[in-house]
Amino acid sequence: MTNTEMQTGATDFKAPESVVDGVVIGGVLGDNSPGDKAPMRDHWEYQKDHYNLVSPLNRRKFRILVVGTGLSGGAAAAALGELGYDVKAFTYHDAPRRAHSIAAQGGVNSARGKKVDNDGAYRLVKDTVKGGDFRCRENDCWRLGIESTRVIDHMNAIGAPFAREYGGALATRSFGGVQVSRTYYTRGQTGQQLQLSTASALQRQVGLGNVEMFTHNELVDVIVADGRCQGAVMRNLITGELTAHTAHAVVLATGGYGNVYHMSTLAINSNASAIMRAYDQGAYFASPSFIQFHPTGLPVNAHWQSKTILMSESLRNDARIWTPKKKGDDRPANDIPEDERDYFLERRYPAFGNLVPRDVASRANAQQINAGYGVGPLNNSVYLDLRDAIERLGKDTIKERYSNLIQMYEEAIGEDPYEVPMRIAPTCHFTMGGLWSDFNQMTSIPGLFTGGECSWTYHGANRLGANSLLSASVDGWFTLPFSVPNYLGPLLGQDRLSEDAPEVAEAIDRARTRLDKLMSIGGTHGAEYFHRQLGEELYRVCGVARNKEDLAEGLEKIRELRKQFWSDLFIPGNPDEMNQQLEYANRVADYLDLGELMCVDALDRDESCGAHYREDHIDEEGEAQRDDENWCFVSAWERGDNGPAWDLKSNTLIRHAEPLTFEAVPLMTRNYK
Ligand SMILES: Cc1cc2nc3c(=O)[nH]c(=O)nc-3n(C[C@H](O)[C@H](O)[C@H](O)COP(=O)(O)OP(=O)(O)OC[C@H]3O[C@@H](n4cnc5c(N)ncnc54)[C@H](O)[C@@H]3O)c2cc1C
DSSP, X not given: OOXXXXXXXXXXXXXXXXXXXXXXXXXXXXXXXXXXXXXGGGHHHHHHXXXXXXXXXXXXXXXXXXXXXXXXXXXXXXXXXXXXXXEEEEOSSSSGGGSGGGGOXXXXXXXXXXXXXXXXXXXXXXXXXXXXXXXXXXXXXXXXXXXXXHHHHHXXXXXXXXXXXXXXXXXXXXXXXXXXOOEEOSTTOHHHHHHHHHHHHHHHHXXXXXXXXXXXXXXXXXXXXXXXXXXEEEEEXXXXXXXXXXXXXXXXXXXXXGGGGSSOSSOTTOOSHHHXXXXXXXXXXXXXXXXXXXXXXXXXXXXXXXXXXXXXXXXXXXXXXXXXXXXXXXXXXXXSOGGGEEOHHHHHOTTTGXXXXXXXXXXXXXXXXXXXXXXXXXXXXXXXXXXXXHHHHOHHHHHHHHHHHHHHHHHHHOOOTTTSOEEEEEEEEEEOOEEOOOTTSBOSSTTEEEXXXXXXXXXXXXXXXXXXXXXXXXXXXXXXXXXXXXXXXXXXXXOOOOTTSHHHHHHHHHHHHHHHHHHHOOOSBOHHHHHHHHHHHHHHHSSSEEOHHHHXXXXXXXXXXXXXXXXXXXXXXXXXXXXXXXXXXXXXXHHHHHHHHHHHHHHHOOSOBTTBEETTSBOTTSOBOOOHXXXXXXXXXXXXXXXXXXXXOOOOEEEEEEEOOOSSSOOOOOOOO
16 A cells, blocks of 8 residues: 555545645545444454454564564564564663553553443543544544453463452552543552563563564664565664664554653653654654643752653542642742632532543643742642641551652652642653554554554543553554554565665665764754753643744744754764764754654644643633534644755645544533533
């Protein structure tokens, strides 16, 4: 299938013009799902029944590269290896078990329905579509809901020690935005246990010789030949050596791009480079500005801080969120009398109170801070106060429930939450945007697949808690092992691209030229200098609250910063050895392009939806207003023909659109009041 054949979406759809200079309106995308042949809820079953198969004896003839061995990539590599394909797996870590997925704490959702609370696949789909503010594909969500039942049993079977109830059944708990108990967990270490089980399954395939593992290897380019992705160029981070690997198909499972904001809750090395290399080679980037800001992040306290930390949202079960009623009130929290405190979530959302979904809480927190009620040294946070819960339940109960979080807060901030209210602020936590992919998880470059957080699927404009470990697992264990073979089937008999092919030499040359260019600038500032400024600007203009003027100004500033970066960067050492400054600078170069794309997307999308809001699209009560008539589609961006990042010829970007339709979950306005 070529890009042109993909332009198969609704013919009566007309995308709105863009207000952003340089944006060209592209094609209408179809999702390559069964469409009218089955109701959306049956699309996945229909698709699996009709996918091409590859017989066991032919599987070794196909080589598949899996880049990223977190929860999604580790699972895909293990499953494809177990099926008998010739798999090469890559990670920049020293071992798969170190992937960012180990940071996930709260749990993983599943509509297994073992509780008597009337849960089921439909409810998971409804919560996910509604939670995502109707900017996701419903049929993708059905796949998520249906396969979620297998995920828990599978992960349990390969060793994830899920919490259990007294009688031995797996325990569950509730997360924001849902009314059932469907979150499976292993204390506060769910991601760690899922990642360790997956890494063990992958290691088993390595031991059996089905998967060849390349650690300390970073993807620095993708190889496209005959319109298909047929390999990747990797840089060995220890020796600096560039090596090309060719394959019949490539899977990118390289995680989220939240570190574009410099400060986020993500692991410090998570980055956007693999997906940006794919984007440079023609893969479309969907919804880049759809970012989740977690309401209970630790605030930035000083400009030299290197990251933010997540405080579990479970604290919102007992702590009350407030700010002073008076703007700029800088009295210590405990000196502010009760009638001068504004418990704004309880005031605005009496039904859900402090337990509104993440995006609603983040938006309300940001509105309060932006209106001048913020507290703390930089006036950039709100209080999260345990006082009343301690009075009601006693300190011991609170300690039992949250002692690890309270200790973490005390160590990071130096204040005792039993005595003084904690301070929290919205912080970048998850990226709903990512490489655009069709219903089969294939990007707009045939042969290039994507899974996990680096892909755009499932979560629309806002992800529900505990749905990401689920989507990474569903992609890795139960989608890619079916959809990749479907693509490979018709290629039987076709040789793998020769490593001497001109496209391979070109890709290596591109990668080398870029690294040499970075090394040769010889300016005065390290990459961090530019990254920090980019992050601050993105938080300012492309954070929870956005407006046209600031976005337009931010866009220009980012373009200017990019120019400075490519003329004033300094990297010590040389490229043919271990050089962590070079690795970092290469990533920051991508963040600058991505930051620009995010601002363009945010400025272009003339509505509020999900995790962020546009100040010109809120109602009189401050609630976000979607525009379903004009913007009920996914924006999938293609790079215009504008040369390498250091020598851009134009700001041209092409906006393709995939119209969204909903069957089982009709469009509605979210209401948590
Ligand atoms: C603090 C925190 C808590 C969270 N808690 C939860 C939770 O309770 N429940 C939930 O559902 N979700 C949670 N999330 C979200 C969830 O953890 C992630 O979305 C998910 O783990 C992403 O998995 P992944 O496989 O897509 O990517 P990752 O686990 O990030 O793996 C990415 C892999 O790609 C590799 N890689 C990246 N770039 C390259 C490259 N260029 N070349 C080679 N390799 C590369 C890395 O080495 C790594 O192996 C949390 C997130 C955070 C930050």
